[in-house]
Amino acid sequence: MRILILNGPNLNMLGIREPEIYGHETYNDLCSMIQKEANRLDVGVEFYQSNHEGALVDAIQRAYGMMDGIVINPGAYTHTSVALLDAVKAVGIPTVEVHISDPGTREDFRKTSYIRAACVKTIKGHGLSGYVEALRFLCGK
Numbered sequence: 001m002r003i004l005i006l007n008g009p010n011l012n013m014l015g016i017r018e019p020e021i022y023g024h025e026t027y028n029d030l031c032s033m034i035q036k037e038a039n040r041l042d043v044g045v046e047f048y049q050s051n052h053e054g055a056l057v058d059a060i061q062r063a064y065g066m067m068d069g070i071v072i073n074p075g076a077y078t079h080t081s082v083a084l085l086d087a088v089k090a091v092g093i094p095t096v097e098v099h100i101s102d103p104g105t106r107e108d109f110r111k112t113s114y115i116r117a118a119c120v121k122t123i124k125g126h127g128l129s130g131y132v133e134a135l136r137f138l139c140g141k
């Protein structure tokens with residue numbers, strides 16, 4: 001089993017700014033935490049982060065026929081991107097939407113998620129552990 005871990009814009013800044021919202025751990029810490037759980041579950045994981053919407057669409061398309069699941073935190077594209085919604089629908093790969101914070105309790109513009117409609121599950125407000133939960137869910141554990 002292979003799972004793609006996709007992160008959108010600014011998530012490479014984890015641990016550097018806004019620790020009160022996103023915590024003190026870095027993007028590399030996040031990848032290490034997920035890798036450790038993937039080893040425990042005996043599942044392959046591939047990591048990709050981009051600040052560019054089209055690059056994220058390309059990554060989702062590349063997953064077609066290659067990956068068994070996607071964990072995605074689309075960052076701010078959550079609230080704007082029909083292109084990411086369409087890409088997840090197009091590849092038909094079980095996808096879990098993850099948010100470190102709970103966007104539903106923040107500004108009104110964060111309350112809409114376009115990608116949610118294409119996802120099998122949404123995990124929000126559980127910090128970085130949300131990614132591990134998503135991985136376990138996709139592995140049926």
Ligand code: CA2
Binds near residue numbers: 010013014073101
């Ligand atoms: O809570 C989440 O995971 C979000 O997807 C994070 C996005 C935000 O636009 C969504 O509404 C909710 C922002 C990611 C930016 O991450 C940063 C990390 C450190 C410092 C600054 C930004």
